Amino acid sequence: MPTTFPDGRPSAQLRLAARDQGVIFRHGEGPAQCDMLGAREANVFLEDGVYHLFYDGAGPRGWLVCLATSRDLVHWERHGPLLDFGSPGSPDSATATSPWVIHDGTQWRMFYVASPNASPAPDYIPSFPYLTLTATAPRLAGPWTKHYDVRPFVPQPGTWHSLTASPGFVLREGGEYLQYFSSTTDSPAGIYQRTLGLARTRDLAGSWTIDPEPLFPVNEQVENTSVYFEPTNGLWFLFTNHVASERRADGTIGEWCDAIWVYWSRDPRRWDQHQKAIVLDRHNCTWSQRSIGMPSVLPIDGRLALFYDGNHGEISTNMQRDVGLAWLDLPLRPPA
Template sequence: MATGPVTFPLGPFTPYEGNPILVPQGDGWESGSVYNPAAAVVDDRVALLYRAHAQDIVSHVGLAWSSDGTTFEREPEPVLSPSEDYDRYGVEDPRVTKVDDTYYLTYSGWDRETALLCLATSPDLRTWTKHGPMFPDFDTFQPRGHGRPGPWSKAGGILAQPVDGRYLMYFGEGSIWAATSSDLLHWTPMTTDDQPPVLAPRPGTFSDFLVEVGPPPLVTDDGLVLLIHNAATKNPDGSVRYTAGQVLLDPARPTEVLAELTRPWLEPTTAEDLSGLVSNVTFVEALVWFRDRWLAYYGQSDSTLGVATFRPGERWSDLRR
């Protein structure tokens, strides 16, 4: 998978002035909300695997294509839909990584009681084989917990390159954890009784309420791993505000954070970011290098879909003269 320069921090990103780039349409499966996509570059086009639902909020994953990264044509039918007990009320919030000739898609299966991180694979982004929940007994909100007993897991970002012969994934909503695999299908969390999560909420920061994995991680130009994450604070009235951060990790010690941003690199600013099904949300799940720039695709208040761009060297080029 082609990539451009990866530094820490990555950015600055500028929200596209033409946002939103995808909005609900029609009276069917994508008539209510369109948001929270995965993305891949295929044959010099950007493919978006986006979450969409009608007013029933039963999510499907649709597929759209773009030759410029901002103007998309959608395929008429979803490519992934609820079909199993564990995802009967929604296939939500996809992330995608390509390894060799296979796309590995993680998504949240929702049965209106429990969210479980699930895996599906495809050779072409259209035909998917579901492999079921990845961590059916894991609660990623630990050590804080999510207010009730039982499992809960979301948000899996798979690193495309193996580390010492094994693949690495960061996963979790609430807190962020790490897992490894030898075949990309079966995953083992890197946890022990005394092993804390990789990243947990911290009082007084922009991740005061929770953290959640964003796009799949990237290897930086220094050989370290860049993990972009989503973070939330909770307001006194119970509402939330979602922004985005970045952390840097050593692949030899994938559970230890080396550095992190102390302020968000993306946060709600526009009308679509500030008001929607869940207001005050910029939620990043997709990051691709396309031609000469980075494109970060994100959900706007669980209602519409936007993109932010970063072209390395462009913003500060005058200062170097």
């Protein structure tokens, strides 16, 4: 039976279950304590046979995007932060994290989460607004140069992306670049409403145009994206993080990231909220029985690797997270 939620948010009825390998990267071993309080929002890219793991390291001054590299997804060399905090008053003075990158034929371009706000020490959890900033580098390992003069898109008051407009997966398709960004707005009930939007551009160094309507209704409660195209059947698969809800003892609604969902479509610009399935949750994750964080996918040797983060056991917190890996067989097909 599908899970039901106390505020009536939609659930997924089908399953396209991944096989979980377990934890592949633990926090607390990075240089200069860069991930002493957690490693999360894993995003893996391949360059010259080397896997580059970008992750949010929670360090002594706050959260920054960090880098680790590997040739086998087992043994990792930790390189520390790729970006630093911006100067006081800059849009990334409190965090520079969660990057998505794409190669434009000449150099790598990064779209990363920025915010001037964070919670108090020692956690320094980034808080709204979540913004999108850019950087460039000749190689994935850097050095990365920030470009404060480029603002792809920003939150807009009175819209479904009023509180956040943070970056997501970027692809080139049909003569334009598409970015699947995360958005957040308030609801009359006082609960954040999260969905995904589509932004378009023909110039990665310029501004982006946001489609007027989100990809899914705002009560779908999903955030963060990674997209895979299956050439054998012409389907696009969009992996995303679902946010669940529960009623607390005091009657209020609490929320946490509980699962990775996948949607499928023949058109990467249009998606049906009903064509979805659960990929990873407490039923098939071997170590994190409550929190399942941001997905990213990468085809490797005939299988699709699914990277995510979580907390060990039955807890759910933004801190003390590690990175896990699960697998899906290719070719990828929707569940019956």
